[in-house]
Amino acid sequence: MGTPTAAQPTMTELLELLAAVGAAQGQDFAAAAARHGLTSMQAKVLAQLDGPLSMHALAERLACDASNVTGIVDRLQAHGFVLREPSPTDRRVKNVVRTERGRETILHVHQEMRATHAALDSLDETEQAALYALLERLRPIMEYPADDR
Amino acid sequence: MGTPTAAQPTMTELLELLAAVGAAQGQDFAAAAARHGLTSMQAKVLAQLDGPLSMHALAERLACDASNVTGIVDRLQAHGFVLREPSPTDRRVKNVVRTERGRETILHVHQEMRATHAALDSLDETEQAALYALLERLRPIMEYPADDR
DNA sequence: TATTGTTATACTCTATAACTATA
DNA sequence: TATAGTTATAGAGTATAACAATA
Structure with a gap:
């Protein structure tokens, strides 16, 4: 046989390893975000905002209820990371956009993982x-x- | 060339894909835990308890402060998933152990991912x-x- | 002196339900 | 009627600081 054969992992072993790597990556992200005064959730919002997103679209991306997004965006806005802009086409909708500070900060967070x-x-x-x-x-x-x- | 060559992914693409898969796995775990009345954190505690662990050892495994573990274990204990046992060798230490219910429940959670x-x-x-x-x-x-x- | 576990505090994230203003 | 966003509420996770018991 040409390639050295590794022992066949069980499904449980694969599950545990995938979970361990995922958890480590999440902690690395949270630690980098914390260095910039952001929670993990706040940094995830900034990461989603490549373009403008409505509050509801944001909730869908984050897999959480829309009512949560109000508070998270409130805190980001209070610190100058994002802005709320009224939608020109639907007066019910508010579009969330990153400020320059928000854009630079999430870039640094990713670089610092x-x-x-x-x-x-x-x-x-x-x-x-x-x-x-x-x-x-x-x-x-x-x-x-x-x-x- | 023998094997079809995939385009070389950038570091950013790899990072994003790893994060996406990790997040999806975390949501699958949280959803399975919720079906058994557990939060993600509570289920993670049960998953760690293959053997007895002190409160501090548990905090280290969970990568959180020891003061948090008190409340999480309180709630698990109130619902019969774990027990606190005094350490025979150090009277400061309490060892947390799964009950039979705790053992079965975390098994089901893993199976239901x-x-x-x-x-x-x-x-x-x-x-x-x-x-x-x-x-x-x-x-x-x-x-x-x-x-x- | 140092360590273990707990408590008190304050903040964030979470879902649910109810509300408003629009559509 | 339905949807977008917000508010109120209650519960859970989070770190910090202080404490009692023990090492």
């Missing part, structure tokens, strides 16, 4: 491409866990 | 082994994001 960058940098290009291809297969299947809710 | 199971099941054995090997490489590097804290 040192543990995650170090881990991914430890893979060579072939391994990175393989990991990407595998995760890309999982994403569409995992993206809709919500039978109930 | 349908989206995650479906995603991993969609990979054949070779792909599962490859994913496991790659994640195993990342874990030790990501596990210690806490320069600061």
Whole structure:
């Protein structure tokens, strides 16, 4: 056999490892956000705001109730990270947009995820491409866990 | 070239995909926990309790302050999922242990992570082994994001 | 002196329900 | 009638600081 064969992992082992890596990545993100005075949730909002999003669209992206978004955006706005703009086409809608400060801050947060960058940098290009291809297969299947809710 | 070559992903694309899969897995876990009346954090505690753990050891595993663990364990204990036992060797220490109900419940939660199971099941054995090997490489590097804290 | 667990405090995130203004 | 956003409420997680019991 050409390639050294690793022991076949059990489903449980795979689940645990995926959870461990996911948790570590989440902590890395939260720590980077905290250095900029942001909670994890506030930083996630900034990360979603590549373009303007209504409060409801934001709630959908964050997978939480719309009533929560009011408070989270309130706090971001109070510190100058985002603005609320009235929609020109629907007077009920408010579009949330990043300020320049918000844009720069979330960029720094992502850049400062040192543990995650170090881990991914430890893979060579072939391994990175393989990991990407595998995760890309999982994403569409995992993206809709919500039978109930 | 023998194998079809995927486009080389950028570091940003890899980061975003890893975050998306991690978030989806976390939501799948939280939804399964909620079906059993547990919050995500409470279920994480049950998952850690393969054996007895002191309150401080539990805090370390959960990457949160020890003062939080008091309340989380209080609520688990009030619903019969865990017990506090005095340590025989150090009278300051309380060891937290799962009850039979706690053991069965966290087992069900893990079994009911349908989206995650479906995603991993969609990979054949070779792909599962490859994913496991790659994640195993990342874990030790990501596990210690806490320069600061 | 240091450590373990708890309490008090203040803040954030969370869902639910009810409200308003628009559509 | 339905939708967008907000408010009020109650519960849960979070860190900080202070404390009693024990090491």
